[in-house]
Amino acid sequence: MRQAYSIKRIVCTVLTMILAVSLTGCQKQNTDGILMSDWIRMINEEAGIVSYRQKEPYYMNIEPGTALFDAVQAAVEWEILDPAVAFDSNAYLNRDWMAFTLMNLSGRKNHISGSYAGDISRCQFPDAVNQAIASGLMKTDGRNLFHPERNAARDEAEAALHQVISFLNHRELTEQETEIRPKEEIEIKDEDSDSFDPVNKTASFPDVSAGDYVRLNNNGTDEIYQVIEESDGVQKLSVPDVLSMMDEMHVSGSRKISFEDAEIIGPDGQTLYARNGDDEASAKISFMASRPLMKQFQISGYAVTLYSSAGSISAVAERKLPHGGIFSAEVGLSGLQVDYEWNYEDSSLKDAYFKADFHTTENFAVKGVEQKYLQGDFSKVDPADFLHTIRGFYQEQKDVIQGTFTLCRIRIPLPQAPGLSVTTDLDLNINAEGKAELSLGQDSVIGMEVRNGSLRMIRECDATREALVRTDFSFKAGVHVALNMLNMCLCDLLCEAGAAGNAAAVVHLYDEEGKKTDASTDVDAYAADLMSDGNEKVFVCADLSGNWILDLSVNSAASACGKLGLKGQVHLLNEQNAPLIKGLSGHFENWQAVKQCTYTDHEKGSSEDRLRVSSNIVIEDYAMTIQEGTAKELKVLAVPAGYTLSDLVYESENSEVASLSGSMITAHQSGSTTVSVSTRDGKYRITCSILVPQVNS
Known part of the structure; x- marks a missing residue:
């Protein structure tokens, strides 16, 4: 009996193990x-x-x-x-x-x-x-x-x-379709535009009453308006709802945009270029592939230069600030292709599709108040009075750059669909002081699709980004693409790319006994650091944080889709998923990242010693943007004890993009690379990211 029981127990044990293994296998499959x-x-x-x-x-x-x-x-x-x-x-x-x-x-x-x-x-x-x-x-x-x-x-x-x-x-809309039928009761009157005021949307048309629809030619473009009220022969006009006018509307197609076919409009509404026209702007500007368009104008105190060729367009805005500060921004757009489909009938939008595929570059650079405007006797100021002294001085001398404006509008007619056009706006939104440099590049596919009265957003982006930050700032550049029937927007897309960051100054104040007191200030870290230079008892660090921004919005309230509630917004890059530079959010000394602040209770050495001796190689910039064909120096601020500048070796990972001659970096072609500075014995090494922006042909 004992033997039989033992065999039975062994069999049960084996079966239990097999079952356990089987269940484990099932659980693994489920995971x-x-x-x-x-x-x-x-x-x-x-x-x-x-x-x-x-x-x-x-x-x-x-x-x-x-x-x-x-x-x-x-x-x-x-x-x-x-x-x-x-x-x-x-x-x-x-x-x-x-x-x-x-x-x-x-x-x-x-x-x-x-x-x-x-x-x-x-x-x-x-x-x-x-x-x-x-x-x-x-x-x-x-x-x-x-x-x-x-x-x-x-x-x-x-x-x-x-x-x-x-x-x-990535639908392929190879079939071109255009079928537009207004409602039978809609009568559109053709009127002369001489009395039309495009700013106030008023006109004086004879034999026109409230509720009537009028068509007029405004600067070479056909536009439709509805009279909403009339008084003493003056009509107040508004852009009508395109869907309320249509019985059926079926359009579809795909187009690779050539800016040679575009009308380019400045921020004041002035036509800068028109392909098929005898206007003054066209007569003055020759738009050939071998001779790109260049136009200069002023907007909100910024000098804007517009460059355009068949495949690309860019706008550069620059401004010299009162206390030596300089701001520049470049927004570039190339490779634009649009695909569209719109099916409306029986007072209902059956389905719609609008997609834009393009490459953009955004370069921002701001350098705040120059050092000469901040230099006084700060090197002699007692640490106890330092913050109060520089705050009052800085408020009088600082340069702040802020504003939101459209650099230009590009209008491209779609010849296979009369009255249909694509408009593209290049926008800027800026707010900064101090010093910052940002370079962004995106290959974007953005858009929207409507099916069964519901919306989905198309959002693909492959981005390259570089940054140098020493200030509080927010920069965004926007590309706004719209599909229009005459002057009525059917649907639109807005892609905004940029960055936002904060550089909070941490000021270390030393008394005569070498005891350290930490304080904060509303003076930006870049300016505080400049003003502390030479003061043996004041040292400025910075706590830096920031993130890249990539926002997508589809269908504004003014669009036909937006009026149907078919709109959305998504933040593709934000503070949760896109830090400005990996590891950037932290503490900086001499504008180099450190794990923790190294300043303790001791009187700091002279300014010369601080610049020349450190625990590692210290460079002025850890990210630089260099224009093709130009050179910049990679300045070394400090070396480890026992080393001199002659002990340093400079190398570039890709010399075709940028090469080095000593500390001078020369940019050769668009792209990115990393340059390194190391001691000859290899014990110390620091790197700097280099971006050479694409030059529009």
């Missing part, structure tokens, strides 16, 4: 899968599905206020989910549901006769499975079985989702 709740949220996030209309739940078991509610409501309205088909949000995504949701997302819902899988009869969604297999999105095994009930592997599901989104975001 590689995706919960349905996570899958729905992932689809919405990756596809840019941002909103929904109905507040009542489509699924009664998913109530408002729960974590999944918003995602499910939006997925239903985009027809990714069907309220008639129940699902378990806590279950793992299987291959059947994967095919169903992805085919619904893609919009491919045509019935396919026949069977693409040997086990199609076991599928809950046979049409979706057939379509997924036929399109190559999903596959069967060697026995032609689909296995609909199997959990979908995470990597397979994510790869398939990205494939569908790429298809949606």
Whole structure:
């Protein structure tokens, strides 16, 4: 009996171990899968599905206020989910549901006769499975079985989702369509524009009453207005709602933009260039590929120079400030292509698609008040009085740069669709003092798609960024692209790129006994550091923080889509995911990052010693922007004890972009590289990022 019991116990133990291993294997498989709740949220996030209309739940078991509610409501309205088909949000995504949701997302819902899988009869969604297999999105095994009930592997599901989104975001609209039919009761009167005031939107037209529609030619462009009131022969006009005028409107197409075909308009409304016109601006400017357009004008105290060729346009704004400060900004746009589709009938927008593909560059540089304006007897000021003294002086001498304005507007007619055009605005938003340099470059694909009365946002961006920061600042450059019917905006896109940062001065004050007191000041760190130079008892550090900005907005309130509530906004780069420079947010001494402040209770040495001796090599700039064909010096502020400047070796990772001759850096072609400064024995090394901006041809 004991032997039999032992054998029985051994058998039970073995079976238990096998079962445990099997369960462990199942659990491992599930951890590689995706919960349905996570899958729905992932689809919405990756596809840019941002909103929904109905507040009542489509699924009664998913109530408002729960974590999944918003995602499910939006997925239903985009027809990714069907309220008639129940699902378990806590279950793992299987291959059947994967095919169903992805085919619904893609919009491919045509019935396919026949069977693409040997086990199609076991599928809950046979049409979706057939379509997924036929399109190559999903596959069967060697026995032609689909296995609909199997959990979908995470990597397979994510790869398939990205494939569908790429298809949606990069549609090829090769067929050009233009069918526009106004409502029968709409009568549009052609009027002369001589009496038209474009600023106040008033005119004096004979035989025109309130409610009438008029068409006039304003600076070579046809525009439509509606008379909203009339008094003593003077009419007040407004831009009408384009949808209220149309019975049907079907347009689609794709266009690679050539700026030779554009009308370029300055901030004051003056035409700077028009291709097909006899106006004064066209007569004065020759726009040839071999001779790019260059135009200069003033706006809000800034000198603006506009450069344009067939494939690119850029605007450079510069301003000399009262106390020696200098500000410059460059916004460049190239490679612009637009794809559009608009289907409106039966007083309803059936679907719409508008996408812009382009490359932008944004370069900002601000250098605040010059040192000569800040130099007084600060080197003699007692530490106890230092902050009070410099604060009053700085408020009188500081230069602040701020403003928001449009540099220019580009209008490109779409010849295959009369009355249809694309407009592009280049905008600037600035607020800074002190010293900062920023360079950004983006390859962007932005846009929007409307389906079933719901909106999704197209948002792809590949960016390169470099920064040097010694001040509080906020810079943004905007590219605003709109699709218009005459002067009425159908839909529009705004991409704003830039950065924001803060440099808080930390002032170390030493008394006669070498005791240190730390204090803060509202004087920016750059100016405080300049004014402390030479004072043996004052040293300024900085706590730096900042982030890159990339904001996308689709459909402003003035657009037809915006008036239908089809609008959205997303912050692609922000303080959570895009620090200005990796590791930047922290403490800086001599404008070099340190793990912690090294200044303790001791009287600091002379200014000369502080500049020449350090625990590492110290350079003035850790990021530099150098224009092609020019040179800048990489200044060394300090070296470790026992070393001299002659012990340093300078190297460039890519000498085709920028080369070195000693400490002088010469830029050769657009691109980026890293230069290093090291001691000959290799014990100490510091690097500086170099960006050479693209020069518009």
